[in-house]
Amino acid sequence: MLIRKIALIYFSLLALLFSANAQNEALAKIDIPDLKEYLTFIASDELQGRELGTEVNGLEITANYLAAYATEIGLKPAVENYFQTVPVLHTTRSKNDFIEVKNKKGKSVYRSEELVKLNQSHGVFSLDKESVLFIGFGENIESLDIEDKLVIVAQGNAESFSGEEAFKWQNRLERAKMNAIIEKQPKAMLMITNPKDTENKIFKQLQGWMNRPGYSLKTDDLTEQPAVLLATPKVADALLGKKGEYIKYLEEVAAGSEAVTEVSETLSLKTGVEPELLEAKNVVAYVEGSDPVLQNEYIVFMAHYDHIGVGKDGDVYNGADDNGSGTVAIMEVAEAFASLKEKPKRSIVFLWVTCEEKGHFGSRYYCDHPVFPLDKTVASINLDMVGRVYDGPRDDVWKDSPKKVKDFDGLYTLANDVWPGLAEINAAHCAELGLVPDSSLPKERFLRASDHYHFHKYGVPILNYATGYHADYHKVGDEVERINFEKIKRVADLCFLVGFDLANKIDIEF
Template sequence: MRLRATFILLLPLLLLASHTPTTPPATEQPGYQLIQPALLSAHLRFLSCDELEGRETAKRGQKIAARYIAAQFERLGLKPLGDSGTYFQRFFVKERRLGPNNELVVKVGNLTTRFNRLFEDFAFAVRGAQATKLSGNVVFCGYGIRDKTLSYSDYDGIAAQGKIVLLLSGIPKTARQSESLERWNDTYTKYLAALEAKPLAVFMVVGHSATPSLKEQFDSRKDQLAMSTMSLVDPARTALPESRSTNPPFVLISTEVANAMLAPYQKTVSELAAALEERKPQSFELKQVTASLTIDIVEEVLPTENVCAMLEGSDSTLKHEAVVYSAHYDHVGVGISGRVFNGADDDGSGTAAVLALAEAFAKNGTRPLRSMIFLTVTGEEKGLLGSKFYTDFPKFPLKQTIANLNIDMIGRIDEKYEKLGNPNYIYVIGSDKISKDLDAVLQEQNRASVNLTLDYRYNDDNDPNRFYYRSDHYNFAKNGIPVIFFFNGTHADYHEPTDDFEKIHLEKMSKVVRLIFAVGWELGHRRAPLRRS
């Protein structure tokens, strides 16, 4: 009886305890309150200034940013998680960049004309291009159409093998209403058809038939086309990996260059385009013409680094598990035009968020039970290189990494939400793909904190943008680690030199960072593991 009476007296307390959250509310934490626009602004203003030269991977500005991030981690007393007791995880990349000696030469008899104004006389993309020196005869093959269903081919009777194939861009005006010919408007379709002829190279003329000139078409795009490419270097290799390509080069040329080739035949691009309106091939070999092409691609192995730190958990057992906060601190650098791509939103905003989160947790007073890892990676813009290296050579065991919260572009408002007049949103990607428990934590913490609109539009497996595969969380997801990618969507300044600090919405950004703090706080305290879906 006495035992029963004691139980009855304790019952209200037991019921109260069963409904009391085991995790102290994130919103009541000093660290949560510390996340303010001013804190984010201080970091982001520096990271996106012109002096950092667009933070291109392995370049001066990226190195300055890396030292800045490491200094912040050190100031906060966080444990270095890099190499040899530093905050830096170092690795090497092979860069392929545009060299200075690019030229197209047209020789007709004893007359030699040199064209060396890249993106005015001729153009190509560094991505996919190989260092090239070639010279050969030229064959003109109209619009480059080879269509069996129409019984039409611009290659009939032309021996194009081992020669430079000269094509016109687009299709005849009279064919623009034809569905069967419309596919030949596609440049890649033309290139594939040309490859069947086994040419030495493919030159395509742009700027004819009342379309903008090559210079006009590429003036705003040349920075992107000229951007260097990079790939990871295997740590076991010391020599420069050899580049190989079996495909002939594809080059766009101006009407001026094409007309120089056609001059000995008293023809012009405009005249040939007009004749092709009759849908009869005008193909012929330019026997008096030799064209030479030099594509100058410089390859170099360069050092770069991720920057990573850890706040050790307070529980003797759970501290051996961790939540990883990640963002990429690199951007695309300085364009061939000399314009600086500051990347304030992409991904200065995410990097500033990771630094603010590091400060929030470090100064909170009460530490989570699990460890918190703050990882800023480089090489994202070159193909998720830094996160690939980290997950290949992790500084904390992946099997004990319970989640990755990746932050890439959270400082702007996209067109959809601009029209709605609602800045208080965030796109959520990947939160339910590996663990539905993680998505449940996200939704619960959102309701309990900032109550943003969580938009799952880009989480759809059929979304054509494929954002799930395009940021650093993906390298964690490939290893079976539950992930959330926080993203504000694209905007007109995405990958443009106009992605500047002045356009950042700091109030909106601080709300997103508070939500991310709350999610990490809950993950750092919950006893139950995240169940895999």
């Protein structure tokens, strides 16, 4: 019996020794010259900032580069050619918008091109000789039947209309109002700006903002929401009969008079253009687990590889830290796992997502259309900006942010509460590497701030690594020359150690 116990201890120690040696050999694959080589290419001017719509398709070039790398180091393609197609809609400014008021005889009494679409309804929206219903400031509409009607609502509320800040656009107030009205399924909602804003400052501001070319993720939800539109008080005056009638109407409503008003005039309008369908790409590769059962569970390492492109002045925003750093760190982590002779028990997925800067399109699409089941994904580890250290007073522009860039040892390690064991494993390996984890970021804000959000939304345990905001965040100064490659290596080492531990841990339950 004693001999058997000794033998068991001996072989257990031998297994640990082999495991430690294997880890050390794999960690040696993560090296600074490779990180520099990869990032120098990905963050080069030639790729024009890795954004949709640039003259040189740097986003596509980067996706091909990552797929070629995955092939070279022996990762398995999770989808054909490693590419998961992400459908993106590109909308340009409409040049044929108009809004027209006709009297009860059908004669045009007002026509203008001053019309803005405020929500994300796609394509062309038009109405012809539609009756309208004024509903004041859109307050106290709970009992109001506005289904399938064109409603006219005033910007602001009765209090702000009478106050000193009458022209200010209060986004939270207006969005809440829009949502409450849209829930009642009107045919459309037309918001009219404040008639005291005689220079139409608010209209022009929103027109400039909303009429920019834009991108959105094409979703499977075919439910079309009612259009939400914005026009000037001249439209309301024409509908109410003459100039100056709209401000009188609002003064009466603000004083307590009935808000709901029908008129005999009708409204015709047209706005919007058909969007162009683009195809962006997530790059998805994996190392298959060695255990016949646990290989059907997954650890996902993720980084977005896009950035913000070229400025109006022609300057290229190369995004070396955001997020070239996370992209190349995962490349090296992938090589480390691929080099293991005996693969971990669980499968390791490497997910480079597209269009984070446009609104997390790539990660949202992956989670809505997962290549590997999310209920079998035991962790998603997202790297977003892991290549900078505090650079003196210039970085103090972020002194009031909870996420100002860390020193050489510091690292933001944001975890959700799905499985506390993930944060514990992370803390242990941070201590092993001399890293100081900071888990103090406000979760309500920062769980939504990057691609990990969509995994969190589906109940997957997440970790987000970041070195923090610096003076060059979203500026042309985010260049390779300012990257601390030793810091990237330390984060990549941490990823490997955490991932290796997770992939071989038997009892993960959440």
